[in-house]
């Protein structure tokens with residue numbers, strides 16, 4: 001109690017010192033806060049602070065650089081701030097990676113900031129988990145409790161007894177640092193629900209996850225990616241330019257997406273059979289001698305074994321698997337070879353779909369290698385890095401800790417630093433190999449984005465204590481014991497973010513607060529620092545964000561200047577021809593068509609097709625995807641975006657719909673072994689008859705998300721949670737569902 005009082009007093013008296021604020025920034029914050037208060041959105045604390053300041057009125061209009069955080073692309077933005085309130089967000093024209101674009105979600109970021117449903121102060125659960133009863137507490141109480149629980153769980157179950165999960169964010173690095181110095185190896189991100197099998201496959205073929213030069217490409221096969229809706233910069237914009245320049249885009253997707261609509265051709269591939277298609281393309285390239293003979297001879301490993309292996313996979317055989325006529329497979333293979341090396345199988349991004357996703361993506365990587373599209377205009381290129389500095393730390397060693405991560409050994413070749421959400425959750429539920437009783441989540445919402453929600457609930461119900469740091473009462477926050485309010489990206493000072501994954505250029509972008517943090521929200525860096533202080537780990541966090549940034553940019557004065565002057569630093573320079581004839585970072589130093597390391601790990605060294613049975617007539621395969629105005633589960637409650645879509649529906653083809661007597665708008669029950677949901681039908685030709693689809697981010701448990709509560713249904717409730725056998729990535733498309741009308 002004494003400590004708590006002392007802290008409160010210290011906090012009230014020395015905010016300037018503690019946060020390392022300059023007088024200039026202090027003035028900016030307080031004037032902006034007074035405007036926010038006038039507008040009725042200002043928190044009491046800021047209102048009081050502002051009232052104390054005899055400052056001139058805020059400038060009528062200010063323009064401030066920052067970067068968008070409505071998705072991972074981090075597009076540079078310029079905020080127009082009028083009398084201390086954000087009036088408009090626009091693109092930063094200097095930000096080459098997004099080609100000066102801010103998408104619909106980026107524009108709507110303003111409502112993420114001024115969302116009345118935002119979390120405003122720390123909340124402690126009252127009543128049962130998920131019951132939605134909360135008690136408002138102050139920050140000292142919240143931090144004292146969190147620290148006490150971390151200590152208690154650490155002593156009772158070892159420090160690995162707490163799992164830390166952080167989503168895409170520049171401050172996530174501090175969550176990782178905290179987990180390490182606190183002593184837990186159990187750190188996961190959203191990535192094992194996203195793209196780890198893609199990364200595994202390309203890394204194990206090329207020694208690197210390559211960057212596609214879509215701008216200069218003449219022929220793009222796009223399998224299982226939806227670049228005109230699932231935006232990835234600069235690819236989404238560059239493919240449009242490439243098309244205008246006469247490139248050809250071949251889309252393979254069971255849905256008629258916006259990408260399919262704008263493509264040169266669309267093939268409604270049978271879900272899960274892409275490997276058959278690409279092995280047949282490899283077959284044509286090899287049997288017709290269309291592959292790049294020089295590249296294959298000099299730069300690849302295992303060609304003979306590949307040639308032998310794909311002999312069985314003829315286009316005629318593949319056609320029966322993937323529902324794309326043999327004549328088209330042959331033509332596409334020939335066209336691809338003709339356009340090479342300015343041709344590609346687009347490497348994709350999200351690959352959380354099948355149990356053999358790594359091998360499916362390997363078949364795509366192999367076709368890229370066969371056409372020799374490496375490090376040349378219009379092909380696959382290397383990510384280039386700007387090396388930044390850091391503030392180093394040395395994590396203590398804890399004798400009592402177990403040997404390894406809790407999910408270790410559950411998949412054949414998991415990335416140890418990423419782990420697997422699915423397998424961590426399984427391990428927590430089973431209590432094996434050791435008990436895990438604490439869970440800290442930051443900026444991620446596994447209740448909505450981890451397939452099989454019932455299992456996430458089961459995992460959480462085993463916990464002693466769960467802490468969630470979020471901007472809104474997400475479904476994950478809804479299940480937590482302690483919910484801590486965070487500022488949105490428009491209120492945050494973040495480390496500098498370096499983007500390497502782009503054919504436009506690599507570079508760095510900054511994020512400074514555009515307006516001061518509202519309510520009692522606090523950045524996770526501050527939270528972590530306070531916890532470290534309470535747990536005797538303060539030496540590892542003895543710095544401010546400004547110090548951290550300075551360390552990042554220590555040897556990069558030109559970056560510092562560019563960030564100040566234009567909000568972004570672009571490292572322009574050649575994007576291809578940089579690798580020259582350097583060895584590949586694989587064991588053989590060549591592109592591994594055949595992978596010996598896989599063999600040693602019990603993984604097939606060449607992708608072997610496993611026949612996927614047809615979906616029985618009374619069921620459908622559920623596939624996952626997105627549209628241009630939804631970011632997974634985190635933007636559907638945004639009042640501006642909700643005007644574009646405020647409810648999800650089940651896409652179902654007219655043929656089965658007629659068979660089941662379903663018409664658009666009717667309420668349906670969709671059920672799988674994982675669970676059941678109810679939502680309205682959308683009868684459409686835009687999907688195969690054996691497949692159904694629904695958007696993500698609706699039907700929340702949390703009643704606090706007022707724009708979407710009671711609207712549509714939650715996809716993770718029906719998705720089964722199988723895993724990619726190699727990487728442990730979630731395999732969401734293994735879900736078969738039944739669909740029936742709800743009788744009222």
Ligand SMILES: Nc1nc2c(c(=O)[nH]1)N[C@H]1C(S)=C(S)[C@@H](COP(=O)(O)OP(=O)(O)OC[C@H]3O[C@@H](n4cnc5c(=O)[nH]c(N)nc54)[C@H](O)[C@@H]3O)O[C@H]1N2
Nearest residue numbers: 224225226230231252271272349350625627628630631632
């Ligand atoms: N607007 C918007 N943009 C985003 C995001 C967002 O949420 N909203 N999220 C970002 C993130 S984190 C990611 S990872 C990327 C994801 O971007 P993408 O990698 O493009 O992933 P999805 O949008 O999930 O697209 C997958 C597509 O594959 C199709 N599909 C399903 N099964 C199969 C199959 O077996 N074979 C083939 N060929 N196709 C299949 C689905 O119908 C869907 O259209 O998007 C990023 N950009």
Ligand SMILES: Nc1nc2c(c(=O)[nH]1)N[C@H]1C(S)=C(S)[C@@H](COP(=O)(O)OP(=O)(O)OC[C@H]3O[C@@H](n4cnc5c(=O)[nH]c(N)nc54)[C@H](O)[C@@H]3O)O[C@H]1N2
Nearest residue numbers: 167190193194443444445449470471474486632633634696
């Ligand atoms: N059903 C389903 N599951 C999926 C996917 C899908 O499309 N459908 N996509 C998969 C893919 S590709 C990915 S990348 C993952 C993504 O999965 P997640 O990492 O769970 O991402 P989001 O769904 O965007 O949820 C982000 C959470 O962070 C909160 N948040 C947003 N901004 C801030 C902030 O500034 N500070 C803090 N503290 N919190 C913030 C949001 O309120 C939300 O609760 O999901 C995967 N799982």
Ligand code: SF4
Nearest residue numbers: 068071074075103106
């Ligand atoms: S693609 Fe859109 S949502 Fe994503 S960072 Fe860029 S502007 Fe923001």
Ligand SMILES: [Mo]
Nearest residue numbers: 193194195350
């Ligand atoms: Mo993702």
